[in-house]
Amino acid sequence: MQVFPIEPGSIKGMGFISLGILLVLILVGGLIGASIWSARSATFEVNADGLRLRGDLYGRLIPMASIQIEQVRRVDFDQDPSLRPNWRTMGTGLPVYQGGWFRLKDGSKALVYLTHPSKAVFVPTDLGYGVLISPMDPDGLVEALKGLKNTKLSPA
Numbered sequence: 001m002q003v004f005p006i007e008p009g010s011i012k013g014m015g016f017i018s019l020g021i022l023l024v025l026i027l028v029g030g031l032i033g034a035s036i037w038s039a040r041s042a043t044f045e046v047n048a049d050g051l052r053l054r055g056d057l058y059g060r061l062i063p064m065a066s067i068q069i070e071q072v073r074r075v076d077f078d079q080d081p082s083l084r085p086n087w088r089t090m091g092t093g094l095p096v097y098q099g100g101w102f103r104l105k106d107g108s109k110a111l112v113y114l115t116h117p118s119k120a121v122f123v124p125t126d127l128g129y130g131v132l133i134s135p136m137d138p139d140g141l142v143e144a145l146k147g148l149k150n151t152k153l154s155p156a
Contacts, residue, residue, distance in 0.1 A: 032094075035094060035097065035099065036097070038055045038056035038092070041055055042055025042059075044141060047148075048064065050062050050065075050066070051064075051131065053113060055099075056092075056100075058091065058113075062123065062127070064148060067123060067124075067145065071122075071124045072122070073121070073122055073142065074120065074139065075120040075132070082104065082105045083106065083120075083132065085102040085104060085112050086102070086103055086104055087103040089101045089102060091112065098113075099113050101129075102132075108129070109128065109129040110130045110132045111130075112131075112132045114132055114133065115134045119134040120134050120138070121133055121135060121141055
């Protein structure tokens with residue numbers, strides 16, 4: 001029997017490939033770490049300006065004038081499955097956190113910060129997308145948004 005070992009490749013070429021793989025792993029690890037951090041630290045602020053989403057790359061201010069206050073509501077996905085996130089277009093999809101841009105079952109676009117489906121609140125806007133979030137106090141958030149709308153309508 002004769003054995004013929006492989007000709008060793010150039011170390012230089014292997015170094016570039018190894019460095020590339022290492023950089024990709026660091027980047028992916030960083031993104032996963034940032035997503036986990038966002039799932040634990042995101043906040044939703046309601047003030048006269050509107051709804052401010054803080055916590056990750058997708059954070060923004062949704063102006064009060066763009067929020068369709070009358071349609072803001074808690075969501076029960078068993079009763080209204082059309083609002084369940086269906087397809088992630090840009091964001092995070094971990095077992096305990098969905099964050100970023102999603103298509104909902106009804107085909108509409110939504111900015112999602114969802115950790116507990118049982119605490120979901122849907123905030124429709126006239127910006128071409130809705131907002132689906134799970135605050136610690138969902139009823140309080142709905143009341144705060146509706147309360148701001150009522151104070152803006154009352155004369156000073």
